Each structure stands twice: as structure tokens, then as C-alpha cells.
Amino acid sequence: MRIHGAKNSVLKLMAACTLAEGTFVLHNVPDITDVDVMIRLLASMGMRVTRPGPDQLEIVNPGGLTPEAPYDLVEAMRASIVVMGPLLAVYGEARVAMPGGDDFGPRPIDMHLRGLELLGARFESAHGYIRAHAELLQGARVLLEFPSVGATENVMMAAVLAKGDTVIENAAREPEIADLAAFLNRMGANILGAGTSTVAISGVERLVPVEHSVVPDRIEAATYVAAVGIAGGEVTLVGARPDHMDMLCQKVGEMGMRTSADPDGLWVMANRRLHSVDLATLPYPGLATDYKPFLISLLALADGVGIVTENIFSGRFRYIDELVRMGADIRTEGHHAVVRGCERLSGAPVRAHDIRAGAALVIAGLRADGETEVRDPHHIDRGYEDFVGNLAAIGADVERLT
Numbered sequence: 001m002r003i004h005g006a007k008n009s010v011l012k013l014m015a016a017c018t019l020a021e022g023t024f025v026l027h028n029v030p031d032i033t034d035v036d037v038m039i040r041l042l043a044s045m046g047m048r049v050t051r052p053g054p055d056q057l058e059i060v061n062p063g064g065l066t067p068e069a070p071y072d073l074v075e076a077m078r079a080s081i082v083v084m085g086p087l088l089a090v091y092g093e094a095r096v097a098m099p100g101g102d103d104f105g106p107r108p109i110d111m112h113l114r115g116l117e118l119l120g121a122r123f124e125s126a127h128g129y130i131r132a133h134a135e136l137l138q139g140a141r142v143l144l145e146f147p148s149v150g151a152t153e154n155v156m157m158a159a160v161l162a163k164g165d166t167v168i169e170n171a172a173r174e175p176e177i178a179d180l181a182a183f184l185n186r187m188g189a190n191i192l193g194a195g196t197s198t199v200a201i202s203g204v205e206r207l208v209p210v211e212h213s214v215v216p217d218r219i220e221a222a223t224y225v226a227a228v229g230i231a232g233g234e235v236t237l238v239g240a241r242p243d244h245m246d247m248l249c250q251k252v253g254e255m256g257m258r259t260s261a262d263p264d265g266l267w268v269m270a271n272r273r274l275h276s277v278d279l280a281t282l283p284y285p286g287l288a289t290d291y292k293p294f295l296i297s298l299l300a301l302a303d304g305v306g307i308v309t310e311n312i313f314s315g316r317f318r319y320i321d322e323l324v325r326m327g328a329d330i331r332t333e334g335h336h337a338v339v340r341g342c343e344r345l346s347g348a349p350v351r352a353h354d355i356r357a358g359a360a361l362v363i364a365g366l367r368a369d370g371e372t373e374v375r376d377p378h379h380i381d382r383g384y385e386d387f388v389g390n391l392a393a394i395g396a397d398v399e400r401l402t
């Protein structure tokens with residue numbers, strides 16, 4: 001099965017196209033609705049985006065953009081806020097709708113704002129919008145309270161055109177951050193250390209448009225790893241980067257799966273019922289919070305009891321109620337969940353509340369008696385290209401009803 005480009009990288013690369021005038025080409029772009037939302041956002045600012053071929057985007061930045069992210073688009077996709085840093089860097093101003101909370105609980109952007117403030121930006125908020133100004137962005141030391149992915153990206157994209165040097169400490173280390181830095185460096189930026197906790201950026205005068213291939217999606221790949229763990233069998237995830245999924249491979253290995261790096265990607269196999277383990281989510285290279293819903297589906301069917309601790313998003317347990325409707329034995333207490341594995345689940349109508357939860361319910365349905373109907377599949381479409389087709393291609397009995 002082929003793994004597509006990473007949602008959480010391509011959205012930021014698209015935002016970074018606001019930084020230079022001219023024509024960019026992105027390859028390995030997944031056909032997902034979050035990319036469509038980002039296309040609408042870029043278009044609303046005055047850019048032209050087309051899909052010249054499968055998996056490709058051509059993005060034309062004619063300059064003179066309207067530096068604004070309207071509420072309907074930020075509400076549809078909170079990742080839209082990553083345009084703030086680059087717009088400030090180019091236009092000295094940005095007007096971005098304030099994102100609300102979501103199914104994970106409150107999701108503040110205080111670290112984004114504090115980081116940009118240290119570079120010289122000023123903010124006012126009124127009528128649900130944040131208005132940012134900066135006469136001159138000046139490099140600074142930005143110590144993040146938590147290695148926030150979005151804050152690291154926003155500050156990095158502002159700093160590339162700031163005057164002087166910026167150092168981001170306690171930066172997020174996700175592979176998607178390294179991909180964004182590689183893209184920016186190819187554009188002419190001067191960034192060192194992306195992918196580690198300390199990122200050093202020397203501001204440059206101008207950037208140029210480039211061509212780039214998006215890093216493979218480790219979260220999409222993890223979803224299919226879990227599908228194999230639940231259904232049994234063996235699959236090669238072509239294009240997956242095992243080196244970006246070390247902790248996941250270690251955990252599913254402890255549960256009894258076999259994984260190995262393959263010249264094509266990642267090979268995974270499960271030939272017996274898995275056993276339970278405890279797990280805790282942490283920033284990269286720890287176990288990603290995004291993997292957790294799939295791992296809970298695995299634990300719900302494993303032999304034994306596993307304790308899951310969520311350390312990134314306090315409210316990211318909501319889909320457990322849906323899994324319980326399918327017969328899973330799970331109790332939550334604060335940010336912990338105790339999962340007692342059972343032999344089989346029981347197919348039921350359930351609702352997807354977010355991208356990963358939706359995917360986790362579908363794969364749980366692979367070992368549930370009878371039919372599982374996952375409602376609101378549009379959440380899954382936000383992050384997965386042809387999820388149903390991919391699962392069907394490796395033998396799942398799954399179809400799209402709407």
C-alpha cells in the first residue's frame with residue numbers, strides 16, 4: 001500500500017508559499033479535504049493554486065496578497081493559523097480569525113503569539129479576530145514553554161525574513177518541522193537544527209519559489225499498521241519512513257507485531273492476537289498523540305489490560321465512548337484510560353468526531369461482529385486519501401455509503 005504525503009507537512013508548506021513571489025510546485029500532495037481548505041485560504045489571499053497532475057500542486061504567488069485568514073476557513077481547519085508568521089514577515093501585518101476549542105478540548109495559541117511578540121509583533125484582538133502588526137521583525141531568543149508544533153512553525157516562518165538571528169529553544173522536533181525547514185532552506189532561508197530542540201535561524205533578505213516533495217505521512221502509515229494488528233496479515237507500506245516511526249514500531253513490537261524497514265518502506269505483520277502494553281503520548285520522538293486512537297483500538301482487542309496516558313491534549317478521549325458502544329471495556333479517569341482487551345468487538349453505528357478517531361473506529365470495525373457504521377466520515381476525508389479504497393485493497397470488507 002502506498003503512503004501519501006503528510007497532511008501536517010503539506011499544509012505548512014502551502015502556508016510558506018506566501019513568503020516568496022513566483023511559482024511553487026509541490027509533489028506527493030495527498031488528495032484530502034484539509035488541502036482543499038488550504039487551497040481556498042491561499043486563493044482568498046490572492047494566490048492561484050492548481051493540480052497539474054496527480055499528487056501535485058502548482059501554487060502561484062503573484063505578490064500583493066491580502067494578509068487575512070477569515071473565520072470560516074480557520075473554523076474549518078485550525079492549522080490555518082500558521083499563515084500568521086509568514087504574513088507578518090512579508091506584509092508586516094496579518095488578520096487571522098481566532099480559532100476556538102475543538103474535540104480535543106481547549107487549544108490556545110498563546111505560545112504562537114508570545115514567540116512572534118519576541119520577534120517584535122504586536123497583537124490586538126477584537127470581534128473574533130487577531131490583528132498582528134510588526135514594523136520590523138527582529139531576530140530573538142524564543143524559549144517555548146512546550147514544544148508546540150504550530151508555534152515552532154509560525155515562529156520559524158516569521159524568523160526566516162526577520163533581521164538578524166533567532167534561536168527557538170524547546171522547539172518541536174517532528175519530522176514535519178524538518179520538512180518545512182528543508183523547504184524554506186531550499187527557498188534560500190538559513191535554518192540550522194530543525195528536527196532538534198534548538199533551531200537557529202539567520203534572517204535573509206528574500207526568498208525564491210521552489211519545487212519540493214512532501215515527506216510521507218507517518219500518521220497515515222500508523223493507521224494501516226494498526227489495521228494489520230487488528231485484522232492480522234502482512235502489508236508493505238510503500239514510501240513510509242520507518243525512521244520517523246521508531247516509537248510506534250517499538251510499541252507494536254512489544255504487543256507482538258513484527259515490523260522491519262524495507263527498501264520500499266515499512267513491512268508489518270501480525271499473526272496472532274496481540275498482548276496489552278501501557279503507553280503514554282509525548283512530543284516527538286515520543287509516542288504521538290495522533291497514534292493514540294489507533295493504539296486504543298488495538299488494546300481494546302488485545303490480551304490483557306493496558307493503561308494509556310494522554311499528555312498532549314487533555315480532551316482527546318472523546319471517541320472512547322464510541323468504542324465502548326462497540327463493546328470495548330475502557331474506563332477513563334482524567335488523562336488516563338484503562339483498556340481491558342476483549343476477543344471481539346460488536347459492530348454498531350458510531351460517530352467520528354475527528355480525523356484520527358474516525359479512522360480508529362473504522363479499523364476497530366475490522367474485528368467487530370456484524371456491521372460497523374461510522375457516521376460523519378467527512379472527518380476522515382480531512383486527513384486520508386481514499387481510506388476506504390486503501391483498506392479494501394488489502395482485503396477489508398468496507399464501503400462508503402455517502
Ligand code: EPU
Binds near residue numbers: 109150
Ligand atoms: N498549546 C498551547 N499553546 C499554544 C500552542 C499549543 O497551550 O500556543 C498546547 C496545545 O493545547 C496542546 C500542546 O500545546 O496541548 C501541543 O500542541 P501543538 O501546538 O504541538 O499542536 P498543533 O500544532 O496544534 C499539530 C498537529 C496535530 C497533532 C499535534 C501534536 C497539525 C496541523 N496538527 O497540532 O495533528 O496532534 O501537532 O502535537 O500539524 C491531526 O493531524 O489530526 C492533528 C490534530
